[in-house]
Amino acid sequence: xxxxxxxxxxxxxxxxxxxxxxxxxxxxxxTIGRLAIVVNDFGEVNIDxxxxxSHDGDTISLTNGCICCSLIDGFxxxxxxxxxxxxxxxxxxxxxxxxxxxxxxxxxGHTPGYFLDGVVVLVDASTVIxxxxxxxxxxxxxxxxxxxxxxxxxxxxxxxxxxxxxxEQWLKSLSSAMxxxxxxxxxxxxxxxxxxxxxxxxxxxxxxxxxxxxxxxxLASIEVWEKSRPSGVVRVKGFLSVNERSEENTEVQMCxxxxxxxxxxxxxxxxxxxxxxxxxxPKASIIKWLNLLNLAN
Amino acid sequence: xxxxxxxxxxxxxxxxxxxxxxxxSAVAIRGERFFAAGTLDEMRSIANYxxxxxxxxxxxxxxxxxAHSHGMAAGLWMHTYCGFFNRSDPNGKIWTxxxxxxxxxxxxxxxxxxxxxxxxxxxxxxxxxxxxxEERLVGSHLDQVxxxxxxxxxxxxxxLATVNSALMDLEGINSxxxxxxxxxxxxxxxxxxxxxxxxxxxxxxxxxxxxxxxKAQDTKWALxxxxxxxxxxxxxxxxxxxxxxxxxxxxxxxxxxxxxxPARMFxxxxxxxxxxxxxxxxxxxxxxxxxxRLGAVKVVLDGSIQGYTARLRWPGYLDDRSNGMWVFPPxxxxxxxxxxHEAGLLIHVHCNGDEAVDVFLETVxxxxxxxxxxxxxxxxxxxxxxxxxxYRRISALNMCVNLFSNHTWYWGDQHVTSTVGPDRAARMxxxxxxxxxxxxxxxxxxxxxxxxxxxxxxxxxxxxxxxSGFVLGAEEQITVDEALHAVTLGAxxxxxxxxxxxxxxxxxxxxxxxLEEDPYTIDPNDLRDVPIWGTMSGGKIFPAExx
Ligand SMILES: [Zn+2]
Numbered sequence: 001x002x003x004x005x006x007x008x009x010x011x012x013x014x015x016x017x018x019x020x021x022x023x024x025x026x027x028x029x030x031t032i033g034r035l036a037i038v039v040n041d042f043g044e045v046n047i048d049x050x051x052x053x054s055h056d057g058d059t060i061s062l063t064n065g066c067i068c069c070s071l072i073d074g075f076x077x078x079x080x081x082x083x084x085x086x087x088x089x090x091x092x093x094x095x096x097x098x099x100x101x102x103x104x105x106x107x108x109g110h111t112p113g114y115f116l117d118g119v120v121v122l123v124d125a126s127t128v129i130x131x132x133x134x135x136x137x138x139x140x141x142x143x144x145x146x147x148x149x150x151x152x153x154x155x156x157x158x159x160x161x162x163x164x165x166x167x168e169q170w171l172k173s174l175s176s177a178m179x180x181x182x183x184x185x186x187x188x189x190x191x192x193x194x195x196x197x198x199x200x201x202x203x204x205x206x207x208x209x210x211x212x213x214x215x216x217x218x219l220a221s222i223e224v225w226e227k228s229r230p231s232g233v234v235r236v237k238g239f240l241s242v243n244e245r246s247e248e249n250t251e252v253q254m255c256x257x258x259x260x261x262x263x264x265x266x267x268x269x270x271x272x273x274x275x276x277x278x279x280x281x282p283k284a285s286i287i288k289w290l291n292l293l294n295l296a297n
Numbered sequence: 298x299x300x301x302x303x304x305x306x307x308x309x310x311x312x313x314x315x316x317x318x319x320x321x322s323a324v325a326i327r328g329e330r331f332f333a334a335g336t337l338d339e340m341r342s343i344a345n346y347x348x349x350x351x352x353x354x355x356x357x358x359x360x361x362x363x364a365h366s367h368g369m370a371a372g373l374w375m376h377t378y379c380g381f382f383n384r385s386d387p388n389g390k391i392w393t394x395x396x397x398x399x400x401x402x403x404x405x406x407x408x409x410x411x412x413x414x415x416x417x418x419x420x421x422x423x424x425x426x427x428x429x430x431e432e433r434l435v436g437s438h439l440d441q442v443x444x445x446x447x448x449x450x451x452x453x454x455x456x457l458a459t460v461n462s463a464l465m466d467l468e469g470i471n472s473x474x475x476x477x478x479x480x481x482x483x484x485x486x487x488x489x490x491x492x493x494x495x496x497x498x499x500x501x502x503x504x505x506x507x508x509x510x511x512k513a514q515d516t517k518w519a520l521x522x523x524x525x526x527x528x529x530x531x532x533x534x535x536x537x538x539x540x541x542x543x544x545x546x547x548x549x550x551x552x553x554x555x556x557x558x559p560a561r562m563f564x565x566x567x568x569x570x571x572x573x574x575x576x577x578x579x580x581x582x583x584x585x586x587x588x589x590r591l592g593a594v595k596v597v598l599d600g601s602i603q604g605y606t607a608r609l610r611w612p613g614y615l616d617d618r619s620n621g622m623w624v625f626p627p628x629x630x631x632x633x634x635x636x637x638h639e640a641g642l643l644i645h646v647h648c649n650g651d652e653a654v655d656v657f658l659e660t661v662x663x664x665x666x667x668x669x670x671x672x673x674x675x676x677x678x679x680x681x682x683x684x685x686x687x688y689r690r691i692s693a694l695n696m697c698v699n700l701f702s703n704h705t706w707y708w709g710d711q712h713v714t715s716t717v718g719p720d721r722a723a724r725m726x727x728x729x730x731x732x733x734x735x736x737x738x739x740x741x742x743x744x745x746x747x748x749x750x751x752x753x754x755x756x757x758x759x760x761x762x763x764x765s766g767f768v769l770g771a772e773e774q775i776t777v778d779e780a781l782h783a784v785t786l787g788a789x790x791x792x793x794x795x796x797x798x799x800x801x802x803x804x805x806x807x808x809x810x811x812l813e814e815d816p817y818t819i820d821p822n823d824l825r826d827v828p829i830w831g832t833m834s835g836g837k838i839f840p841a842e843x844x
Contacts, residue, residue, distance in 0.1 A: 015626055041572045072538055072570060076498040076505065099623040103477075107495035110476035112469070136608075136627045136656065139620055262475060 005265050006036075006082070008092045008109035009190060012102030013122030014131065014141045018154035018182065019095055020046065022122065025183075026093060027051070027066050032186045033090030034065035036082045040097045042070055075108050083113045091117075091190065099140050103147035115262070118235075118255035120189065121148035121177070125167045126158040148177040149256040150189070150234065156181050178234060178256030180278070191235030191255070191276045206276050207232070209286040213271040216241040217293050225292040226259045232281030233289070238273035239264055240293075300345040303327040304836075307337050307350065310815050311357040314786045314800035324357065326807040329587070329835035334801050351838065355830055356815045358781065359800050360530025360560075360808030361751035362788035364699050365645075365678055365741035368534030368549075368564065371519035372511025373422045373451075373745050377408040380423025380453055382707075382764075384748050387519035389526055389841065395424075398434050405442040405450070418447040418464070418503040420510075425453040427711070428764075436461050436489015449503045454604060457492040460500055465489065468501045517552040520749075525559040526841045527750045528810030528829045531789070531798055534564040535645065535678065536595030538571035541581040546591065553589045559832055559839040561808075563590040563792055565645065568633065569597070569625050575636040582642075587806070587835070590794070593643040595678070596633065597624045599653040602681060602716050602725075603708045607650035609682065615718045620652070627656040631663050638664045643793055644675055645699070651682040658690050671695065676791045679743075681725050682717065688727075688734040697737040697791045700726040700783075702758040703747040705770075709763030723770030728758045732779060739788035740780070752816070755780035756825035777821050809833035 013019050023037055027047065042060065047068065053061045059081070060068040065088065069078050082092060092114065096105045102119045109116030121144050124131075128145075132138045145151060151171055156164050168179050185205035186192060217240050236254035247263035252273060254260075273293075275286050307323040313334055325333040325340050333340055340346060371387050378384055378392045379401050385391045395401045401424065409419055419442070426434045439448045439461035447464035451457075457478075465471065465487060472485040476499065478492035491497045498504050524532055539545045545564075553562045566573050566581070582592025599621055600606020605614055606621040613620055625633070630646075637644055648654045654677060661675050676697040677683070681704060683691070691698060704712070704726055712722035724730070731738050740754045747753075758780045761769050768774075775783075789799025798806050813828035831840040 015628065041570065075494060079498075080505075097626070098629075099626045101622065104493065104495070107476050107478060107493065108498075110474070111495070111498065112501075116475075136652070137623065140623060143619070260475070263473065 004086045006086055006089060006092050006114050007117035007190070008094065008111075008114040009117045010094050010096060010102050010106045010109065010119045011122065012096035012100060012105070012119065012144050012147070013098070014124070014137065014144060015098035016127070017122035017124045019122055022152070022182075023093065023095055026186065027062065027068070028064070029186050030064070031192065032190065034088060035067075036089045036092045037066065037068045038071060038078055038082075038092065038094040039068065040071050040095070040100075042068065079108060079111050079114070086113065099137065101147065102144055106147075115251075115253075116260070117190065117253065118149045119147055120150045120152055121145055122152045122154055122182070123167075123171065124155050125153040125164055125181075126155040129167060129170055142174055145171060145175045145177070148175055149258045151175060151177045151179045152184065152189075153179065153181045176257050180234065188234050188276055188278070191237050191274070206234075206279060207281050207283060207286070208277070209275045209283055209290065211273055211287065211290045213240055213273065213293060215294070216243045218242075219244045221293055221295055222259075222261075224295075225289065226254075228289060228292060229254070229257065230277070230281060230285045230289050232278040233275055233286065234278060235276040236273055239266075239268055239271055240273070241271055301327055303332050303343050303346045305337060305340050305343070305346050305348045306352045306357075307348065308352040308355050308357045310817075311801060312781070312817065313802060314359050314782055315802040318802075321801070324801055324807070324809075326836045329806055331801055331803055331805050331807050333803055352811060356812040357801070358528070358810045358812065358816075359785040360798065360810050360832055360834065361528045361784050362531040362739075362792065362794075362799055363524070363529050363741060363744070363749065363751060363784075364533055364676075364739045364788035364791050365535050365701075366533050366744040366749060368520070368537060368562075369511050369516060370744035370749060371523050372513070372516040374519055375510045375513065375516065376420040376422050376451075376507065377404065378423050379404045379421050379450065381425035381428045384423070385526065387522040389522075397429055398426075398431055398438055401434065401450075402438060402441050405439065405448065409443050409446060412446070415446060418449060418506065419443065420503070420507050421448070421450040423453050424450045424459065433488075434459060436465065436487070439489065447500075447503050449500050449507055451507065456604065457490060458497050458500065460489050460491060460503075462489070464500060464503060468499055468503070470499050474499070514548060514552065517549065518558070521552070521558045521560055523744075523749045525832050525839050526829060527752070528812065528832055529560060529749065529751055530808035530810070530832050530834050531561040531563065531792070531794070533792070534562065536565035536567035538567040538573075540564045540566040540591060541571070541573050541577040546581065546584055546589075550586070550589055554586055556837065558588070559834045559837075561588045561590065561798070561834070563593065563794070565593045565595040567596070568594055568637070575640045575642070578637070578642055579640060590792070593645070593792075594634075594637050595645050595647065596630070597647040598627070598630070598656060599624060599648060599650050602649050602704075603711060605716065607682070608652040608656075609650040609717070610652045610655065614716060616715070621650060630656060630660045634660060634664060635667075638670070638673070639668050641670070644673070645678050645791070646676070647678045649679045649681050649701075651684055651687065654680060654683050654687050658687065658694065658696075661694050661696060665694065674791055674793055678741075682721060683727065683731075684724070685727075685730050685734070688731050688736055691731075692734045692736045697739070698731050699739040699741050699788070699791060700728055700731070700758070701743060702726045702728065702740040702754050703742050704757075705761045706753075706757050706764055707747055709761075709769045710765045713763070713769065724773065725770070726758070727770070727773040728775045728779070728783070729773045732775060737787060737790050738779075738783045739791050740783045741788075750825070751784040751810075752827055752829070753825040755784050756821075758783070759821050759824060777816055777824060780824075781816060807833055807836040
């Protein structure tokens with residue numbers, strides 16, 4: 001690697017939507033690697049005492065290599081500190097406060113040394129429709145949902161399937177985000193099947209497809225491809241050579257429906273895309289979709 | 298046996314804010330405290346007195362109390378001022394306002410010339426282009442100052458900065474930069490504006506040195522000089538999430554407890570950011586000294602009206618945009634405050650919009666019904682759009698308000714035309730309504746948001762004039778006496794320091810604002826222009842020129 005660029009994922013959602021338990025699960029999930037979790041305050045994460053290696057002011061170090069940082073010195077300072085130890089960190093996850101704006105926080109993911117790797121918004125399926133009418137916070141909740149790439153529905157166990165379906169339909173009226181029912185595996189949440197990285201991930205919790213693109217691709221076919229995403233596709237990551245773009249190697253990221261293309265900062269030279277989809281998505285439909293990129297050639 | 302010397306200062310006029318003796322002609326001071334307030338003749342029986350005529354031609358008031366300022370208020374003066382309004386720096390130099398783009402460029406050129414190291418960034422603040430009638434100020438204007446030296450100019454709102462090409466080249470800000478908040482021209486190149494903190498932080502080392510330098514220990518002394526020139530003898534820092542850290546306390550104590558520092562300082566914590574426990578706050582409170590106060594709580598509920606981020610009740614903002622933002626979740630306020638309430642800590646909450654006020658009032662009602670208290674002095678900070686019925690509720694709950702009266706002058710015109718319209722702008726910071734409802738009132742400048750200056754704050758509440766010159770909400774004007782009470786005893790009351798400061802009376806700390814003209818006899822329109830000779834803090838004289 002030329003430089004270790006850290007993926008930066010934003011986790012938002014209103015109070016009670018399950019951010020804290022998601023983050024606690026991530027902190028102990030050995031498939032993810034070493035996480036730096038950034039929180040407004042440590043009061044929001046209840047880290048198991050037995051996992052804490054040291055607590056040094058605004059950083060808590062865990063025995064498994066993860067760290068938890070508070071924002072007391074502000075974002076710029078916290079991100080500088082994490083950069084300074086980027087050889088010991090694989091990924092950054094930022095928890096937005098219950099009334100915070102995920103889209104604003106996501107901008108920090110464009111700080112040099114980081115790349116924005118998705119905005120995930122948790123939604124309490126059992127209360128969200130009612131709370132969206134709250135005179136104080138209804139607007140806040142709706143704008144959080146609108147800002148999401150992935151919406152993760154929590155507390156689905158409290159509802160019948162048709163009730164969840166109503167919530168999903170309602171969410172679709174607010175947001176183009178991909179809507180998933182929690183829990184989902186870390187591989188789906190982050191698209192952990194990165195190019196060139198071998199991981200020991202159980203294949204039961206998601207479907208993944210990898211395809212090489214030895215020839216350059218046109219922007220026009222990317223546009224067609226982007227709009228025809230099969231419903232189960234959660235994430236796409238990889239590298240392409242794009243005819244109309246100046247750089248040799250374009251890094252492609254898709255989180256939910258949102259595609260970003262940037263000049264690659266990696267020394268990865270293979271032109272290859274990895275797709276991560278929900279467990280019952282047919283592989284054939286994914287391959288057919290990926291082949292849309294080759295049509296113009 | 299020897300009795301400590303008591304010094305008697307006769308003055309041209311002395312306004313005490315002590316209801317039993319509102320005006321006197323001399324004060325007697327022993328050590329740090331007032332020994333007597335009356336006439337020279339009355340004081341002849343004091344043992345071992347001497348008369349000091351330093352203030353013979355001066356007007357004395359209780360030292361002004363600024364109940365909402367920020368500890369880093371003087372830090373911006375580490376950088377070049379290029380705001381629209383005239384502003385005086387900690388050394389008393391008056392910087393004239395930059396009224397157009399050329400004046401900004403000229404100001405920056407002078408600063409550029411004064412920097413010896415060609416690589417040292419030029420840092421400036423206070424830019425207020427909403428007042429400029431010309432084209433938008435962009436990075437290429439700053440390129441006229443220097444093509445090689447990075448330039449970073451923070452706007453008055455503090456939400457954005459304008460930078461030059463040299464800075465963008467240095468930090469790699471270009472057409473490919475993916476962040477939002479970096480407006481681009483027709484060719485796709487950034488115009489040199491960095492909006493919101495994430496984009497501003499792309500200015501990298503320049504951004505860090507801008508904010509890093511503001512924290513220098515020197516800036517605390519500079520704050521003291523600003524206060525002294527404004528007649529202020531008690532300052533506040535509302536709030537500091539690190540207030541209970543020993544390092545923070547030591548750094549402040551080094552300055553404030555030094556007898557050469559001319560003011561008291563009350564530092565509030567921000568527990569919503571720091572998660573400071575009640576126990577830590579109580580420990581910090583115990584570490585308070587006569588001059589340095591600790592162990593109170595400030596919470597910010599919403600944003601600002603001029604930034605369209607305050608939480609407004611219907612009908613909201615004039616242009617039908619979405620409502621402002623919550624900085625702290627309304628439904629968690631009771632839970633956050635409960636332990637502080639039960640421990641008897643002083644709690645002030647920032648509510649700019651009237652909807653935020655509702656949330657605070659509901660919270661206080663809940664807490665008081667769970668755990669009744671009479672003398673709590675819960676204070677609504679800013680309290681700008683509060684309606685008469687809310688003031689009646691505030692009164693019924695025994696709460697106080699600290700109004701941001703300077704808004705009428707600095708943003709009154711924008712409030713009329715853009716944010717809330719003439720009707721609600723006329724009731725902003727409605728001191729008359731508050732006083733008539735029996736609510737204890739103070740008024741503040743929120744420095745560095747507006748300049749540290751209690752006479753300006755009082756002037757704004759008395760006259761309610763906007764920058765374009767018209768009177769906004771004449772019905773809400775108050776008298777000079779009411780305004781001066783608000784910035785002395787009124788503010789001391791909200792800090793629970795009214796037994797020690799805020800009026801001139803025996804036993805209280807000898808803190809004085811020393812004026813050259815009588816604010817009670819001049820034209821009230823000139824109140825903000827009354828020259829300030831200096832201050833007295835704890836019996837020690839601080840002439841404004843010599844600090
Ligand atoms: Zn403030």
